[in-house]
Amino acid sequence: xxxxxxxxxxxALSGLKAxxxxxxxxxxxxxxxxxxxxxxKGFTDGAPMPARFTEDGAKVSPPLAWTGxxxxxxxxxxxxxxxxxxxxxxxxxxxxxNLAGADxxxxxxGIASPGGPGAHLNLGRNSFLKxxxxxxxxxxxxxxxxxxxxxxxxxxxLDLAASPGRTALLDAMQGHVLAKGQLTGIxxxx
Numbered sequence: 001x002x003x004x005x006x007x008x009x010x011x012a013l014s015g016l017k018a019x020x021x022x023x024x025x026x027x028x029x030x031x032x033x034x035x036x037x038x039x040x041k042g043f044t045d046g047a048p049m050p051a052r053f054t055e056d057g058a059k060v061s062p063p064l065a066w067t068g069x070x071x072x073x074x075x076x077x078x079x080x081x082x083x084x085x086x087x088x089x090x091x092x093x094x095x096x097x098n099l100a101g102a103d104x105x106x107x108x109x110g111i112a113s114p115g116g117p118g119a120h121l122n123l124g125r126n127s128f129l130k131x132x133x134x135x136x137x138x139x140x141x142x143x144x145x146x147x148x149x150x151x152x153x154x155x156x157x158l159d160l161a162a163s164p165g166r167t168a169l170l171d172a173m174q175g176h177v178l179a180k181g182q183l184t185g186i187x188x189x190x
Contacts, residue, residue, distance in 0.1 A: 036181025049185035055137035059115030065105035073101035073153040095124025
């Protein structure tokens with residue numbers, strides 16, 4: 001969708017970015033210990049994401065794994081945000097909640113996306129109001145975007161209505177996050 005934005009428009013907007021400090025990891029849960037290690041077989045932290053995980057490729061979710069979930073965790077939540085979207089707040093690309101409270105992993109394509117049905121998971125609304133992984137789709141010429149995959153260990157399962165958005169998720173998590181971790185993938189067009 002955003003690939004149709006002219007390069008000159010993306011370049012003109014290049015100074016407008018939500019900012020890493022507005023991601024939930026830094027804004028809502030800054031004081032939480034960062035003791036969870038998040039990895040992917042598809043890319044390393046801070047490295048470019050392969051196109052297959054984006055709107056320009058197969059549009060499937062990347063494989064994700066996490067270790068270091070502390071004893072006493074009852075569930076895990078995943079939130080992926082675009083820290084560099086040309087919006088006041090980061091664009092939400094993924095919400096998954098009430099995964100098992102343990103070290104675990106999701107395979108490539110394991111989350112519902114435009115590229116496939118994925119597994120049956122509790123999914124929340126992305127910024128395009130769909131309960132699925134939203135593949136990276138930065139504007140042409142806007143520069144590199146940081147896609148921050150955040151994993152949170154919680155001391156309870158979350159009691160959320162179906163299809164929660166970012167605000168509902170973060171409100172439900174307040175006071176219940178035991179540990180966190182993140183993995184950042186980079187993607188740019190033009």
